[in-house]
Amino acid sequence: MLQKKICMLGSFSVGKTSLVRRFVESIFSDAYQTSIGVKVDKKVVRVNNQDVTLVLWDIHGEDVYQKIHMSYLRGMSGYLLVIDGTRRQTLEDALALNQRVIQEAGKVPAILVLNKSDLVDKWEIDSARESELAVAGWTILRTSAKTGASVEQVFSQLAAATLAE
Amino acid sequence: MSSHSIVESFLTSQGYALFESLGKSEFLIIGACPAWCRDIFELQSRTTKRFRLADNSPFLENFLVDAENYWNSKSERSVSSGNWIERDKSGREIPLEAFALSLDKRKILILRNLSAHFAEQQQWFQTARDSLLAHEQLLSEIQKKEILLHCIVHDLSQPLTAISGCFNLLRLENLPPPAGKYVEAGQRESQRQELMIRGILSAFSGDLIAQQSSDKSGAPPPDLAVCAQQAIEEFSSAFKDKGVSLRFTPPPNATSDWHVVGDAPRLDRIFGNLLENTLRYSPANSTVTIGVEDQGESVLAFVDDEGPGLPPDLPPAQLFALFSKGKSHSGKAGLGLYFCKITVERWGGTIGAETRAQGGARFWFRLPRASEKSYERTPADKHEDSATTVASPPTSPRNQPSKTLRILVTEDTEINRELVSELLTRRGHSVTTAADGIEALAALERNSFDVVLMDEEMPRMNGLDATRAIRKMETATGRHLRIVGFTGNATDEDARRCLNAGMDAFVAKPVRMDKLYQAVESQPEALQQVSQTQSVPDTPVPASTNQPAAEDESVAAHLHRATGGNKTLQRSLVKTFLTDAPKTLSRIRRAIAKKDAQKLAGAAHAFKGSIAIFGAAKAVSMARGLEAMGRSGHLFNAGPQFRALESEFTRIRPELLAIYPPQKHKSKAKRKAKSRRAR
Numbered sequence: 001m002l003q004k005k006i007c008m009l010g011s012f013s014v015g016k017t018s019l020v021r022r023f024v025e026s027i028f029s030d031a032y033q034t035s036i037g038v039k040v041d042k043k044v045v046r047v048n049n050q051d052v053t054l055v056l057w058d059i060h061g062e063d064v065y066q067k068i069h070m071s072y073l074r075g076m077s078g079y080l081l082v083i084d085g086t087r088r089q090t091l092e093d094a095l096a097l098n099q100r101v102i103q104e105a106g107k108v109p110a111i112l113v114l115n116k117s118d119l120v121d122k123w124e125i126d127s128a129r130e131s132e133l134a135v136a137g138w139t140i141l142r143t144s145a146k147t148g149a150s151v152e153q154v155f156s157q158l159a160a161a162t163l164a165e
Numbered sequence: 166m167s168s169h170s171i172v173e174s175f176l177t178s179q180g181y182a183l184f185e186s187l188g189k190s191e192f193l194i195i196g197a198c199p200a201w202c203r204d205i206f207e208l209q210s211r212t213t214k215r216f217r218l219a220d221n222s223p224f225l226e227n228f229l230v231d232a233e234n235y236w237n238s239k240s241e242r243s244v245s246s247g248n249w250i251e252r253d254k255s256g257r258e259i260p261l262e263a264f265a266l267s268l269d270k271r272k273i274l275i276l277r278n279l280s281a282h283f284a285e286q287q288q289w290f291q292t293a294r295d296s297l298l299a300h301e302q303l304l305s306e307i308q309k310k311e312i313l314l315h316c317i318v319h320d321l322s323q324p325l326t327a328i329s330g331c332f333n334l335l336r337l338e339n340l341p342p343p344a345g346k347y348v349e350a351g352q353r354e355s356q357r358q359e360l361m362i363r364g365i366l367s368a369f370s371g372d373l374i375a376q377q378s379s380d381k382s383g384a385p386p387p388d389l390a391v392c393a394q395q396a397i398e399e400f401s402s403a404f405k406d407k408g409v410s411l412r413f414t415p416p417p418n419a420t421s422d423w424h425v426v427g428d429a430p431r432l433d434r435i436f437g438n439l440l441e442n443t444l445r446y447s448p449a450n451s452t453v454t455i456g457v458e459d460q461g462e463s464v465l466a467f468v469d470d471e472g473p474g475l476p477p478d479l480p481p482a483q484l485f486a487l488f489s490k491g492k493s494h495s496g497k498a499g500l501g502l503y504f505c506k507i508t509v510e511r512w513g514g515t516i517g518a519e520t521r522a523q524g525g526a527r528f529w530f531r532l533p534r535a536s537e538k539s540y541e542r543t544p545a546d547k548h549e550d551s552a553t554t555v556a557s558p559p560t561s562p563r564n565q566p567s568k569t570l571r572i573l574v575t576e577d578t579e580i581n582r583e584l585v586s587e588l589l590t591r592r593g594h595s596v597t598t599a600a601d602g603i604e605a606l607a608a609l610e611r612n613s614f615d616v617v618l619m620d621e622e623m624p625r626m627n628g629l630d631a632t633r634a635i636r637k638m639e640t641a642t643g644r645h646l647r648i649v650g651f652t653g654n655a656t657d658e659d660a661r662r663c664l665n666a667g668m669d670a671f672v673a674k675p676v677r678m679d680k681l682y683q684a685v686e687s688q689p690e691a692l693q694q695v696s697q698t699q700s701v702p703d704t705p706v707p708a709s710t711n712q713p714a715a716e717d718e719s720v721a722a723h724l725h726r727a728t729g730g731n732k733t734l735q736r737s738l739v740k741t742f743l744t745d746a747p748k749t750l751s752r753i754r755r756a757i758a759k760k761d762a763q764k765l766a767g768a769a770h771a772f773k774g775s776i777a778i779f780g781a782a783k784a785v786s787m788a789r790g791l792e793a794m795g796r797s798g799h800l801f802n803a804g805p806q807f808r809a810l811e812s813e814f815t816r817i818r819p820e821l822l823a824i825y826p827p828q829k830h831k832s833k834a835k836r837k838a839k840s841r842r843a844r
Contacts, residue, residue: 005223012294012297013294013298032295032298033287033291034287034290034291034294036248036260036283036286036287036290037247037248037249037250037260038224038247038248038249038250039249039250039258040222040223040224040249055223057223057224060248061294063294063297065290065293065294066290069246069247071227071228071230071231072227072247074227074230075227087301087305089301120760121760121798121800122798123798124305124798126762126763126798127763128763
């Protein structure tokens with residue numbers, strides 16, 4: 001079966017692990033448990049009448065304590081750049097990380113994921129900024145690992161994009 | 166047991182599994198293979214020593230590429246995979262780390278089970294990241310308060326635009342000498358209030374940022390002796406009222422240099438706070454003396470009184486603590502001396518108080534001298550000053566400009582729009598008005614203008630967006646239209662925002678007639694200087710005689726004061742407000758229902774601006790709160806706040822209707838209808 005390596009990238013506590021757990025196991029926990037290192041999961045999705053195994057690399061959030069080994073991105077078909085909508089800084093950090101990712105892995109399909117859409121009242125990223133990012137060429141999706149909103153969609157959409165490459 | 170097997174047993178007990186690479190992804194186990202390793206990598210046979218390790222682990226497969234590169238290199242440092250998680254047969258998560266190293270030309274792979282220490286490591290990371298999140302949260306809260314502070318300052322500045330405008334208009338009348346003098350005094354006081362409002366912003370908004378900007382502002386350091394004498398001039402009438410004599414002791418070495426580290430507006434406030442405090446405790450027929458002393462590397466300023474001296478049971482340092490008040494509680498909030506302390510210390514100085522031997526108290530502060538370089542005046546500086554001196558003939562109100570200009574005034578608050586238009590029309594310019602950015606763009610499509618005056622905060626399209634749109638259109642034509650911004654908050658950040666959006670300059674609210682004329686009539690290259698000199702007072706500021714508006718003042722009384730008793734203007738303002746307010750309230754309601762923070766901020770801002778004309782402090786404060794919620798994006802309390810605002814509006818509506826009764830609405834409406842029919 002066709003396999004696609006998908007990396008989850010972004011700052012710490014943006015919800016990368018929660019998105020994967022929601023997608024793979026349909027589970028969500030409100031308690032924040034920080035990730036150390038990498039965890040690889042697999043899930044088969046059907047895209048354009050074709051089964052594809054997504055090999056999901058949930059990579060720890062980057063911060064002052066842990067840097068991402070760029071070798072983790074080897075063979076990556078696409079990635080989700082995850083942002084916590086309630087923390088504006090996670091967007092800026094993600095965009096900086098994205099530059100390094102492109103340098104290392106070249107241009108591959110990617111989606112900018114504005115996570116925590118259930119907390120939109122507390123968001124620090126306004127629609128004007130979102131529009132700017134869309135104009136800059138980003139595919140943007142708002143998700144909530146808590147409610148499950150758009151979680152399936154974001155993985156399916158990325159899978160489809162990797163197939164189209 | 167051989168020493169070799171002892172080492173192997175030790176490594177196994179510590180969670181290590183050792184392999185030798187045989188090439189083609191095959192590995193030979195060295196020593197016994199631990200159970201966890203068999204479980205994870207599904208190494209079923211206990212007798213086989215050769216395995217394909219990475220078949221079931223994409224992570225290890227990826228790492229082996231790095232490992233192979235390392236083994237084929239001559240590098241001496243081993244290579245690590247970093248932590249990763251695998252699941253064993255039971256689904257339990259096992260944290261691992263892999264290392265590649267070369268030993269005697271053998272390619273060695275070590276796998277380490279981190280379970281024993283992982284919980285501790287996890288706890289450490291968790292605590293560290295929780296702290297980072299808490300820190301981010303705290304910063305975010307501070308930012309929200311900053312936004313609220315900006316809103317408050319903006320609101321406090323807003324009525325001053327009208328006040329200053331009225332004084333400007335009065336100056337154009339041929340008033341008899343005493344009245345002219347009163348108008349000048351009123352104008353000076355409104356300018357003083359404007360400076361104080363800005364002082365609040367610079368002193369209490371983002372301490373660090375304010376500190377950095379004040380240090381790098383490029384403004385010359387203040388002359389302590391000059392500030393002391395200005396303070397005397399400012400407070401002399403208040404002291405006189407109480408029968409206290411206020412005097413300046415000239416220093417013995419009058420030729421000394423008194424420039425110190427700091428900035429003049431805040432130094433004025435320090436003197437002001439010390440004098441207010443002294444006045445409170447000075448008995449009638451006593452004398453208060455201000456003086457300065459040369460102390461080598463620093464300069465001392467003191468305020469001596471002949472009052473009761475310091476309370477014997479209160480340590481002097483306590484006087485400068487936050488919310489500290491005298492025993493009689495005759496002071497205000499207990500912030501004045503605290504402000505003096507934090508400001509003086511921020512500039513590297515010290516402050517204190519003591520009971521004088523001859524009776525009375527001495528309050529003093531010592532500031533380091535400013536370096537000579539920091540205030541040497543260059544010819545360019547002098548030229549700048551002369552170009553922007555407010556009293557210079559070209560901007561005198563009665564002098565007509567050399568050229569009549571076509572000016573587009575874009576301002577959402579009607580009364581401000583009227584006043585600015587009136588000032589410019591009287592000056593001989595041709596004025597068109599617009600209430601927001603969209604109207605301004607439409608006006609620019611229809612007509613040509615020489616200058617656009619652009620309010621920064623407006624509903625629908627703000628001044629910054631409108632400016633960007635104009636500049637974008639100009640890329641096609643190659644023309645450059647002068648755009649001068651209005652802003653209620655004249656901080657460096659506001660200036661930067663205006664200029665970044667493409668404005669040529671900005672004028673701080675309340676707009677002063679001379680600054681306004683200078684801004685619209687200056688050559689483009691001189692425009693930016695208008696904004697740079699906004700906070701410099703023209704003349705020494707006299708003692709305050711104006712009383713602030715009482716919070717519980719009635720709408721009618723406030724409106725009477727604001728309009729100078731002009732009944733026609735009052736009715737016109739009430740009529741406009743009563744027509745617009747329900748619509749604006751509906752916009753607020755809709756924005757809350759749709760959780761549209763941006764629209765809420767815009768509508769609340771509009772409501773606040775229009776109701777502020779009638780005093781209505783409570784309603785203004787509620788609308789301000791809604792605006793702040795909109796700006797911060799936190800709408801969870803917006804519903805109750807809106808309901809309170811509606812009640813407050815309902816409460817004051819009858820007062821407004823008393824000024825412009827419904828029958829007048831009707832009769833006017835009827836007249837209009839009649840005239841339409843006649844046409």
